[in-house]
Amino acid sequence: MWSDIFYPENPKKREKLVRRNQEIKDLMEGNFYATNQLIDVMNEHLSCSFQHIEMNEDATLQENCNVMIECMHKIQAVVEKIDTELKEKLDPTLYEKLLSLSLSPDEFELISKALEAVCGLATLASATVIGLLIDKGVILANITSTFVKIGALTVASLVLEVVFMGIDMIVEAILGSVEQHQLIEALDEYGKALKEFKPASEKYQHSISYVQVKIEEINEYFPA
Numbered sequence: 001m002w003s004d005i006f007y008p009e010n011p012k013k014r015e016k017l018v019r020r021n022q023e024i025k026d027l028m029e030g031n032f033y034a035t036n037q038l039i040d041v042m043n044e045h046l047s048c049s050f051q052h053i054e055m056n057e058d059a060t061l062q063e064n065c066n067v068m069i070e071c072m073h074k075i076q077a078v079v080e081k082i083d084t085e086l087k088e089k090l091d092p093t094l095y096e097k098l099l100s101l102s103l104s105p106d107e108f109e110l111i112s113k114a115l116e117a118v119c120g121l122a123t124l125a126s127a128t129v130i131g132l133l134i135d136k137g138v139i140l141a142n143i144t145s146t147f148v149k150i151g152a153l154t155v156a157s158l159v160l161e162v163v164f165m166g167i168d169m170i171v172e173a174i175l176g177s178v179e180q181h182q183l184i185e186a187l188d189e190y191g192k193a194l195k196e197f198k199p200a201s202e203k204y205q206h207s208i209s210y211v212q213v214k215i216e217e218i219n220e221y222f223p224a
Contacts, residue, residue: 013183020190024150027201028064029055031143034205035071041211045129047120048078065151072144079133079140082118086130089114098131101214124218129211136207143204146197153189 032055042048053071055064087095094111097103103111108127116122119130133140 010180010183013180013187017183017186017190020187020194023194024061024190024197027197028061028068028150030205031068031201032064034208035068035075037212038075038208039071041129041208041215042075042078042133045119045121045123045126045215046078046082050074061153062151065147068147069144069151072140072147076137076140076144079130079137082130083134083137085118086114089118098127099135101128101131103127125215128214128218132207132211132214139203139207143200146200150193150197153193 032053036052039048039050039052043050050071053067056067086098090098090111094103094107097107098111108124111127112122115127115130119126
């Protein structure tokens with residue numbers, strides 16, 4: 001492109017933007033995978049019936065974010081409903097012990113009827129899952145709000161490279177200046193987004209892995 005002669009930094013900026021875009025896509029893919037793992041755990045241990053979600057490579061970043069946001073809202077609604085009902089049915093001390101996962105066998109027996117009425121199951125695994133999900137509600141809320149911000153990125157619709165055939169070199173140089181401004185804004189926007197999205201994604205995915213590890217520990221020590 002003639003504009004690249006006048007603005008030699010544009011190609012580097014385009015390449016950097018593509019790398020940052022790929023990084024966000026990779027994080028998004030990891031979040032979809034972790035969410036499907038969470039769905040499996042909730043379906044098995046909390047009698048839920050969530051369907052797996054799928055990242056669409058042909059869709060925009062905003063469209064994929066909307067899929068995640070809708071799914072997270074449904075998960076949060078279930079967790080909040082169970083939390084509210086358990087608070088109503090359980091003694092405050094037992095409720096706090098449930099969240100801290102410090103129930104003795106006798107205490108678990110005391111809350112088993114409440115768990116069965118609310119979750120459909122009354123097992124150590126179900127108690128562990130709901131206790132962890134309630135305790136980690138802030139992380140679920142944070143990742144959801146982060147998806148909202150990522151989905152609002154204007155850079156998703158940025159046209160990075162348009163070749164104008166037969167156009168006057170001066171006009172293309174002007175367009176290159178416009179592109180340079182767009183690229184600088186886009187890189188800044190992506191940089192700020194990644195600064196928030198990466199740690200939020202890592203915390204979210206770690207939390208899901210932690211839930212799975214705790215379930216495996218229970219299954220190992222208290223096999224069905």
